[in-house]
Amino acid sequence: MKINWQNKEIVRMKIKNKYLSTFLFENGSLSRLIQDRFRRKLHIDLINESWSTAMTYEKKLLSLRNYEIIFARESYLSCNNKKLVYARTVIPRKTLKAQNHTLTRLGQKPLGEILFNNNKIFRENIKYAKIPLHNELHNKAKKNCNIYSDLYGRQSIFYVKNKPLLLIEVFLPDIMT
Numbered sequence: 001m002k003i004n005w006q007n008k009e010i011v012r013m014k015i016k017n018k019y020l021s022t023f024l025f026e027n028g029s030l031s032r033l034i035q036d037r038f039r040r041k042l043h044i045d046l047i048n049e050s051w052s053t054a055m056t057y058e059k060k061l062l063s064l065r066n067y068e069i070i071f072a073r074e075s076y077l078s079c080n081n082k083k084l085v086y087a088r089t090v091i092p093r094k095t096l097k098a099q100n101h102t103l104t105r106l107g108q109k110p111l112g113e114i115l116f117n118n119n120k121i122f123r124e125n126i127k128y129a130k131i132p133l134h135n136e137l138h139n140k141a142k143k144n145c146n147i148y149s150d151l152y153g154r155q156s157i158f159y160v161k162n163k164p165l166l167l168i169e170v171f172l173p174d175i176m177t
């Protein structure tokens with residue numbers, strides 16, 4: 001199933017849960033907000049950090065060729081042993097050529113520490129969506145989790161030295177409590 005990414009104003013009307021709304025529409029560092037709200041240390045549970053191919057819609061969004069390789073980082077943002085957010089970072093090779101190689105070696109460090117502490121990095125084109133149950137992104141997000149409902153997510157393009165980086169965040173049910 002296809003994801004219908006939309007502007008904040010359209011999606012905001014559909015969200016009934018105030019906790020989800022707080023996290024979904026946060027403009028600053030999500031990792032910092034999670035730590036503040038849950039009053040616990042945030043853990044980055046790294047799933048994958050490697051070279052691979054982008055999903056079809058990621059290729060379109062980043063204007064990548066079909067065979068172009070990207071660096072992907074997938075992780076869960078967790079607090080108190082609860083998975084709260086699935087995060088997927090897609091970094092085209094051209095972004096890394098601009099001496100941004102630290103982005104490939106984050107490990108357990110939150111990406112937000114880099115993105116929100118550098119005034120030369122900017123974000124644009126934030127889109128929001130309901131992620132359908134049988135979508136590829138939903139399947140990635142719910143891996144190792146018992147989730148049987150649609151999820152909400154957002155995607156943002158950050159520019160690091162004027163080169164794109166795509167960040168996709170999918171909000172898991174435990175963030176709504």
